[in-house]
Amino acid sequence: MMLVENFLALPTGLTSVALFLTSETLLVAFFFHFLPELTRHDIFFAVTVDRGFQKTADAKPILLRFRLAIWIHTFIALAIVFAGIATNHLLLPLVGIFWQIAGATFAFLRARRQVLSHAVAPTSRHEAPLVRRSPSVFYWILQLGPFAILAARAAYLRARWQEIPARFPVHWGLNGEPNGWSTRSFLGVYGPVLIGFTVCLFIAFFSYGVVHWTRHIRSQGPQAAAEGRFRRVQLGTLLAVQYFVAWIFGGVSFMALRSHPERAPGIEPFLLVTVVFVAVLYAILIHTGQGGANLMKAGDASNILGTAPVTGDRTPDQCWKAGMFYVNPDDPALLVEKRFGIGYTLNFGRAGAWLLAALVLAMAAVPLIVALLSVHS
Amino acid sequence: MLVDAILSRMYIVYVQKTMRPAPIIQIDLSSQSPAYEQIAAEIRALLVSGDLAPGAALPTVRQLAMDLNVHHNTVASAYRILAAEGWLDLRRRRGVRVVPRTKAPKHMPGRNANDTFHRELTRLLAKAAADGISPSALVRHLVICARQVKAWSASKGTL
Numbered sequence: 001m002m003l004v005e006n007f008l009a010l011p012t013g014l015t016s017v018a019l020f021l022t023s024e025t026l027l028v029a030f031f032f033h034f035l036p037e038l039t040r041h042d043i044f045f046a047v048t049v050d051r052g053f054q055k056t057a058d059a060k061p062i063l064l065r066f067r068l069a070i071w072i073h074t075f076i077a078l079a080i081v082f083a084g085i086a087t088n089h090l091l092l093p094l095v096g097i098f099w100q101i102a103g104a105t106f107a108f109l110r111a112r113r114q115v116l117s118h119a120v121a122p123t124s125r126h127e128a129p130l131v132r133r134s135p136s137v138f139y140w141i142l143q144l145g146p147f148a149i150l151a152a153r154a155a156y157l158r159a160r161w162q163e164i165p166a167r168f169p170v171h172w173g174l175n176g177e178p179n180g181w182s183t184r185s186f187l188g189v190y191g192p193v194l195i196g197f198t199v200c201l202f203i204a205f206f207s208y209g210v211v212h213w214t215r216h217i218r219s220q221g222p223q224a225a226a227e228g229r230f231r232r233v234q235l236g237t238l239l240a241v242q243y244f245v246a247w248i249f250g251g252v253s254f255m256a257l258r259s260h261p262e263r264a265p266g267i268e269p270f271l272l273v274t275v276v277f278v279a280v281l282y283a284i285l286i287h288t289g290q291g292g293a294n295l296m297k298a299g300d301a302s303n304i305l306g307t308a309p310v311t312g313d314r315t316p317d318q319c320w321k322a323g324m325f326y327v328n329p330d331d332p333a334l335l336v337e338k339r340f341g342i343g344y345t346l347n348f349g350r351a352g353a354w355l356l357a358a359l360v361l362a363m364a365a366v367p368l369i370v371a372l373l374s375v376h377s
Numbered sequence: 378m379l380v381d382a383i384l385s386r387m388y389i390v391y392v393q394k395t396m397r398p399a400p401i402i403q404i405d406l407s408s409q410s411p412a413y414e415q416i417a418a419e420i421r422a423l424l425v426s427g428d429l430a431p432g433a434a435l436p437t438v439r440q441l442a443m444d445l446n447v448h449h450n451t452v453a454s455a456y457r458i459l460a461a462e463g464w465l466d467l468r469r470r471r472g473v474r475v476v477p478r479t480k481a482p483k484h485m486p487g488r489n490a491n492d493t494f495h496r497e498l499t500r501l502l503a504k505a506a507a508d509g510i511s512p513s514a515l516v517r518h519l520v521i522c523a524r525q526v527k528a529w530s531a532s533k534g535t536l
Contacts, residue, residue: 124405124406124407124408125403125404125405125406126403126404126405126406126444126445126446126447127401127402127403127404127444127445128401128402128436128441128444128445129399129400129401129436129444130399130400130401130402130420130423130429130435130436130441131399131400131434131436132434132435132436132437132440132472133436133440212440213443214443215443215444215446216444219399219401219444220398220401314446315446330448331446332439332442332443332446332447332448332449333443333446
């Protein structure tokens with residue numbers, strides 16, 4: 001009761017954060033709930049199985065136990081998040097989020113162990129289309145958009161440079177009081193634009209990788225068509241994330257020009273837009289399924305279930321460490337379809353993958369460096 | 378969802394109106410025949426049938442190796458075999474292209490090629506018979522192949 005009373009007495013900003021964390025935790029839980037059915041038809045908990053295995057009596061209890069574990073860990077995580085916010089222990093919400101992810105991972109590993117005894121060898125027949133991959137010019141024109149948005153923001157800031165205060169707040173505590181300031185310097189003003197630019201550049205690079213460094217798993221028939229659509233949806237999603245990042249960091253850069261810089265900016269619209277954006281992304285990913293598994297018409301899917309050999313994702317089960325990390329030095333693909341999740345992951349058996357991973361870390365370091373150099377408490 | 382459906386429909390119409398379906402090759406990694414020979418044989422069949430016309434751009438070595446899940450050198454060997462036979466141009470930085478080929482290159486004398494073909498065909502027929510394919514079925518396959526060869530020579534004049 002005490003916790004509930006404390007929670008109801010929270011300032012509006014904290015209530016918004018609590019609602020945001022609740023929505024995100026529930027979205028993640030729903031995503032995990034549906035994930036086992038979003039993989040390719042012959043992959044179940046990161047194991048290659050016979051088509052239709054997911055509907056058998058052997059598979060159903062495994063799925064049920066996994067889902068039960070997901071929801072139990074989600075409710076424990078939510079309790080930790082609420083307790084943290086109500087008692088003003090701000091590390092606890094992070095513990096809650098970690099609890100959910102760790103719980104889901106353990107549930108997945110347990111389910112995978114149970115499915116491994118039903119693993120089958122995929123066909124040794126491989127196919128490939130004899131066509132050179134040429135990215136659409138239109139797509140790369142759209143890629144310029146986020147960079148144009150950030151450049152326009154930077155140009156606007158440059159034009160109104162004299163109106164920027166010599167020192168302005170950029171971070172506020174939960175009590176609404178500013179606790180971090182920046183100065184009218186290159187990094188202080190353009191820092192958010194630079195961060196946005198770096199993130200967008202990396203996503204553009206990854207999009208190039210999706211076009212050029214991934215394998216065509218099926219080359220003909222309805223599965224190939226679905227896979228093509230899936231690839232386009234992936235590229236579209238990455239593009240949407242780029243525009244979102246440009247919008248966010250472009251907006252943050254304008255804090256230097258606020259008329260009442262000391263007043264904490266309302267974060268509710270930002271949190272709401274983020275929740276809606278993530279929910280829409282999840283809905284799109286659930287709609288496509290991994291490799292376009294959900295995009296095939298019901299008739300096509302049932303025909304394939306009966307006739308085609310087990311293809312899987314053309315990666316060997318034994319190269320998947322814990323079902324999540326792919327390590328195969330003999331596979332020339334740098335990016336492969338995730339076994340548990342939607343999208344692509346790195347082949348850590350190749351040096352290029354480690355280079356890409358290092359690039360991700362370097363990119364993550366950019367906001368930290370900008371903040372260290374430009375924000376003062 | 379609606380936007381995705383509209384864009385997909387537009388793309389399908391665009392593909393149907395402007396493109397022929399991409400030629401496909403298949404290999405069997407459990408086969409006793411080396412992968413590079415299988416790749417070369419599959420592409421050669423498409424070249425002879427005219428499904429890959431002169432001027433067509435083939436995937437890069439890396440891309441085809443990735444799609445087939447074989448080593449780069451395997452695809453590179455297959456491309457080199459076909460280039461030596463006069464089917465492909467492998468100029469660096471310009472990608473792999475199909476070139477016009479009106480006759481077999483000089484280093485492949487016709488008599489040797491005929492002998493090799495006869496030996497290979499006999500070996501293949503013996504293997505098929507040993508695998509349980511009946512003589513009548515073998516004849517049926519040979520007749521189908523003969524018709525295919527006639528169609529090639531009539532339409533493309535490459536033989």
